Amino acid sequence: MHKVNDTSKNLTVFGLVVEGLALLAFSFASAVFTNASEEMFEVNGNGGFDEATIASLVEIMHIVGTVFVFVALVILIGFAVNLSLFTKLLKGRYDETRARRVLFYQALWGCLSLLFNVISGILYIVSAIKALTEKKEDVVFVKADQDA
Numbered sequence: 352m353h354k355v356n357d358t359s360k361n362l363t364v365f366g367l368v369v370e371g372l373a374l375l376a377f378s379f380a381s382a383v384f385t386n387a388s389e390e391m392f393e394v395n396g397n398g399g400f401d402e403a404t405i406a407s408l409v410e411i412m413h414i415v416g417t418v419f420v421f422v423a424l425v426i427l428i429g430f431a432v433n434l435s436l437f438t439k440l441l442k443g444r445y446d447e448t449r450a451r452r453v454l455f456y457q458a459l460w461g462c463l464s465l466l467f468n469v470i471s472g473i474l475y476i477v478s479a480i481k482a483l484t485e486k487k488e489d490v491v492f493v494k495a496d497q498d499a
Contacts, residue, residue, distance in 0.1 A: 352443045353450030359482040363437050363457070366474035370430050373468040377423040384416025422467050429460060454479045 355363070392405050400408070439445060440453050461475030 353440070353445050353447050354443050355441055355450075355482055356485060359478045359485075360441050362474045362478035362481070363441060366461075366471045366478065367430075367433060367437060369471040369474065370426065370433065370464070370468060373471065374423060374426045374430055377419050377426060377467075381416050381419035381423050384412045384419055387412035387416065426467065429464075433457075433460065451483065454482050458483070 387409050389402075389405050389409055392400065392408070436453050436456065440450060445453060457475050458479035461472045461477075461479060464472030464475060466472075
């Protein structure tokens with residue numbers, strides 16, 4: 352079974368926490384933007400905007416909100432997969448071959464994460480590279496000299 356070193360383990364756990372926080376942030380932002388209305392701009396007057404500008408801003412907010420919903424769904428799916436794979440990896444439930452595949456996936460997901468969550472992307476990349484390049488100490492078996 353594969354054992355992950357403490358540095359990679361800590362980076363992976365921190366990456367999962369940051370990814371979870373990003374999921375919450377994108378979910379909140381998508382809710383705010385998709386539910387935007389013209390009343391949001393009437394709190395302290397209209398701020399010097401005319402009605403057409405306010406309507407355009409609300410329309411743009413709805414479009415951005417739709418993009419945020421898509422990003423939140425991608426993060427949700429990735430977070431669920433990562434939580435499943437990485438917790439099994441950290442608990443040492445994978446053999447060396449499967450662990451290397453999961454670590455390679457972690458590096459790929461880290462690269463993809465750079466598009467929408469730079470911090471978790473960097474954490475995943477560094478953790479995977481550290482774990483993949485870690486040198487395993489070879490166990491040396493010394494044959495006892497039978498003539499002695």
